[in-house]
Amino acid sequence: MSSEAEYKKALNILSKAGGFPYPFSKTLYNILKYTIKDENIDLLMAFENTISQTMEQLKESSGLSEEDILEKVDALAKTGVMFNQPNRNGVMVYRILPLHRQFEYIFMKNLKKTEENYKVAKLFQNLNEELSDVIQSDYAAMSSDLEQMPPLDRTVPILENLETGEEINIIVEEELQVPSEKILPTQKIRELIEKYDDIAVGNCYCRQHQEFLGNPCKQIELTPSCMTLGKSARHTSNHGFSKLVSKEEALKILKKCEDAGLVHKAYHLHGDIGKEEVAICNCCSCCCLNARDCMIYPVVNATNYLASIDEDLCIGCGTCVDICYNKAIELNDDDKAERIEEFCEGCGVCAYHCPENAISLIEGPRIIRMLPPKKK
Numbered sequence: 001m002s003s004e005a006e007y008k009k010a011l012n013i014l015s016k017a018g019g020f021p022y023p024f025s026k027t028l029y030n031i032l033k034y035t036i037k038d039e040n041i042d043l044l045m046a047f048e049n050t051i052s053q054t055m056e057q058l059k060e061s062s063g064l065s066e067e068d069i070l071e072k073v074d075a076l077a078k079t080g081v082m083f084n085q086p087n088r089n090g091v092m093v094y095r096i097l098p099l100h101r102q103f104e105y106i107f108m109k110n111l112k113k114t115e116e117n118y119k120v121a122k123l124f125q126n127l128n129e130e131l132s133d134v135i136q137s138d139y140a141a142m143s144s145d146l147e148q149m150p151p152l153d154r155t156v157p158i159l160e161n162l163e164t165g166e167e168i169n170i171i172v173e174e175e176l177q178v179p180s181e182k183i184l185p186t187q188k189i190r191e192l193i194e195k196y197d198d199i200a201v202g203n204c205y206c207r208q209h210q211e212f213l214g215n216p217c218k219q220i221e222l223t224p225s226c227m228t229l230g231k232s233a234r235h236t237s238n239h240g241f242s243k244l245v246s247k248e249e250a251l252k253i254l255k256k257c258e259d260a261g262l263v264h265k266a267y268h269l270h271g272d273i274g275k276e277e278v279a280i281c282n283c284c285s286c287c288c289l290n291a292r293d294c295m296i297y298p299v300v301n302a303t304n305y306l307a308s309i310d311e312d313l314c315i316g317c318g319t320c321v322d323i324c325y326n327k328a329i330e331l332n333d334d335d336k337a338e339r340i341e342e343f344c345e346g347c348g349v350c351a352y353h354c355p356e357n358a359i360s361l362i363e364g365p366r367i368i369r370m371l372p373p374k375k376k
Contacts, residue, residue: 002038004029010036010044011099014081017051018271019098020297023134027126034120035079035102043072044081044096052095069094077239080105085231107209108202108226108241121212128289132296136375142298146369151302152271153290156189156264156280157348161357168351169360171308187304189254189264192277199250200233202226202242206287206294219284220260225253232278257282261323263347265290265301273302285325292326292343292370301368305346305361311336313358320350320359326370343370 008024010032015021022028036044046062047053053061058069073094076082080102083095103124111117135142159168186192193199201224207217216222224243227250228236236242245253254264262282269275285291290299307329309320316335328343329350337350337358345368351359 002041006041006045007032007036009048010041013044013047013051014096014099016047017096017098019100020131022099022127022131025127025130027123027130031102031120031123031127034123035081035106036076040072040075043069043076047096052093054091054093058094074239077235080241083235085235103209104205105236105239105241107205108236110203111208111212113212118212121209124209125213128296132372135297135372139371139374143371146298146300146371149298149300149369150271151273151300151367152267153281153301154266154268154273155301155303155305155345155347156192156266157187157303157305157346157361158258158264158352159188159348159361160352161354162259162352163355164357166357168348170305171360171362172364186266186277189280190251192266192280193247193250193254195277196229196233198230198233198244199247200228200237200242200244201250201253202228202236204282204284204287206289207284210287215287217284218286219262220257223256225257225262225282227253227280229277229279254280254282258349258352260284261325261349261353263325263345263349283325285327288325292328295370295372297372299368299370301345302365303346303368304365305348305363306341306366307339307344307346307348307350308360308362309337309339310358310360313356315356315358317355319353319355323353324350326368343368 007029011024011028043062043064046058055066059066062069073082073084077084080097083097084092086092160166161168203222203224204226207222211222228242233244237244262284265281265283266277267279269278283291285293288294289296314336316331318331320329320337321331325347326343326345328340329337332338346361348361351361
């Protein structure tokens with residue numbers, strides 16, 4: 001049986017792959033016992049010096065046979081610990097994934113309501129609560145570091161109105177003060193889908209996790225809605241996290257998400273928005289850990305738009321208030337919608353659903369930086 005010290009070492013190895021530096025705890029120990037398992041920890045230890053290796057390198061660093069390596073790789077890949085896909089030269093590469101990928105991949109699957117899965121869901125909930133305590137205990141440092149944090153996701157807006165089917169009015173604001181970060185040019189979700197031959201769709205991990213905790217999504221039923229692209233699509237579909245779909249099927253899913261008021265978020269290779277996209281999440285305001293009402297850690301998002309509300313056209317129906325992902329819109333004393341700039345991710349959901357077509361989008365790259373609320 002592997003010792004707690006070995007799992008602490010395993011956590012240090014996983015941390016080298018990036019993501020938040022999780023502190024070791026009893027909760028995390030139990031999660032790693034489930035995702036790695038004692039019989040596979042020897043292979044993970046072989047990644048101590050480098051997180052990415054070929055088969056020949058792994059045989060040397062682990063001392064294991066190719067047959068044993070393949071068996072252990074498959075087991076670790078199926079719990080989100082390892083990524084195995086060929087590189088551009090066709091050579092199979094085995095790479096350790098950041099710890100948070102275990103949560104994402106496990107809850108992308110179609111999970112049965114078993115005692116074990118309920119236990120796993122509770123473990124990840126406990127881990128989130130522990131992480132929140134860490135953030136809150138070091139709140140001042142997190143606040144000062146926020147300006148230096150790079151964006152980890154990018155909002156891809158909806159650029160048409162549901163009622164009319166017409167394109168949303170885009171305002172080019174030449175005087176808009178913008179940060180120096182560069183935004184990828186692909187701003188239309190349909191153009192993004194067209195870029196990839198391989199697209200896979202799985203359950204939203206946030207929504208399925210909350211469903212196991214007894215908090216089903218208020219915006220949409222649990223249905224495959226989050227997508228992986230290219231090499232990530234091949235990996236997630238190979239290991240049962242998702243299934244490959246056609247571009248037409250993907251677009252139908254995206255339309256259903258738009259109609260439910262979900263926000264398109266693009267994720268990029270190694271968390272760098274200057275690199276190619278690897279996934280599209282369709283996020284709700286009640287389950288997504290990056291949404292203002294649910295966040296437990298700092299959130300940094302890249303966007304290319306800012307909502308602009310025409311008070312003359314606004315009738316104060318409150319549709320945009322109810323559907324806003326970040327609660328960035330409220331009705332003023334005149335019963336007119338007002339946008340809070342610091343929270344607006346420029347997703348276009350408010351403009352898409354506005355029955356009066358009273359909302360435009362101001363074009364210009366921005367970075368949204370938010371801290372979770374300070375607990376008293």
